[in-house]
Amino acid sequence: MLIATLVLLTKxxxxxxxxxxxxxxxxxxxxxxxxxxxxxxxxxxxxxxNFTSWSAGLCSNLTSIKLINGTCIWSASVNGFIDDQSFTVAVPFNITLYNTTTKSVSLTTNGVICLSSCSTAFTETALPASAFSGATALPFWNDLYISANTSQGIYYDTQGIAPNRTLIFEYYSSHYQQPTDYCNFQIILHENVPGVVQFICYEATDGGVSATxxxxxxxSGPFIQYSFDQANSVAQNMVLTFDTNTGTYSSASIG
Structure with a gap:
């Protein structure tokens, strides 16, 4: 006699x-x-x-955030507009610039990341800038603004496995009272390369003429300057690598 056994699998x-x-x-x-x-x-x-991006649920040909799975700090489509504000973010590993090491950074909507105290100052000054007392990365210091009902915003993401992780912050912003004049850039820090920061500028419609x-x-310094309100200083897909250990920078491009 055959005995059939019924096995129920639970998914x-x-x-x-x-x-x-x-x-x-x-x-x-x-x-x-x-x-x-x-x-x-x-x-x-x-x-x-035939579309390259999307904005507030509509397909478009404007630029877009590259970090698809990034953590949202501010999203225009969800949170609306924002101007001259700062945010504090706890990061997953120590990051170092010059003699400052931290696991907490402050970001401002004006394209600035501080490793200690920060300022929402938007008026650029002679360098080193007195508004920022500690180690600061200024990938696109400008009077920036996140416009409501767009796909603009600020995001971040951690990629890779310790001790070789990469921390990426990304901005997609417009200029104050100039919603069609926009920029999209990333700030990249590597866990295994302390003292080095990379800036990737995917697009800047003003060519950097109003950015530091x-x-x-x-x-009071030291500082490494690439540009200060310099016309055509920013090219599409430009990569700048700043080494605060040596006080130098190098430039390259994607693609």
Whole structure:
């Protein structure tokens, strides 16, 4: 006599808690529908190939955030506009510029990242800038503004595995009272290369003519300056690497 044994298999489904503007896709991962071109405003709403980006749920040809799975510090589509504000972010590993090492940084909406105390100053001054008392990275110091009902914002992400992780901050902002004059850039710090910071400028519609790009150790220096309100100083997909150990910088480009 044959005895048939019925085995019931129970499928366990893990639900990921997604925080707006992220929603859970069928794969189980969280997708940021605000900044994902394949999920523009809602899941599976794919922009056609003749579009390059998306803005507030609409396909467009404007620039866009590159960190698809980044953590949102401020999102224009969700939080609205913002001007002259700062945020404090706890980072996952020690970062170093000059003689300052920290696991907490302050970011301002005006394109500045401070490793100690910070300022929301938007008027550029002679360098070193007295507004920033400690080690500061200024990848695009300017009077920037995040415009409501756009895909502009500030995000960050950590990539890689310790001790070789990379911390990336990304800005997509417009100039104050000039919503069509915008910039998109990243600040990159490496866990295994202390004292070095990289700036990647994907786009700057003004060519850098109203921006200061510099790294400084304190309000009295030292500092490494790339540009100060210099026309055509910023090219699309430009990469600047600042080494505060040697006091030098190098430039390159993506692609």
């Amino acid at each position: 366990t489904t893990t639900t990921t808690k997604c925080v707006s503007p992220c929603v859970q896709a069928s794969s189980g991962i969280c997708v940021n529908i605000v900044i994902d071109i394949n999920n523009c405003g809602k899941l599976n709403n794919v922009c056609r190939s 790009i510099v790294v400084q150790g304190s309000s």
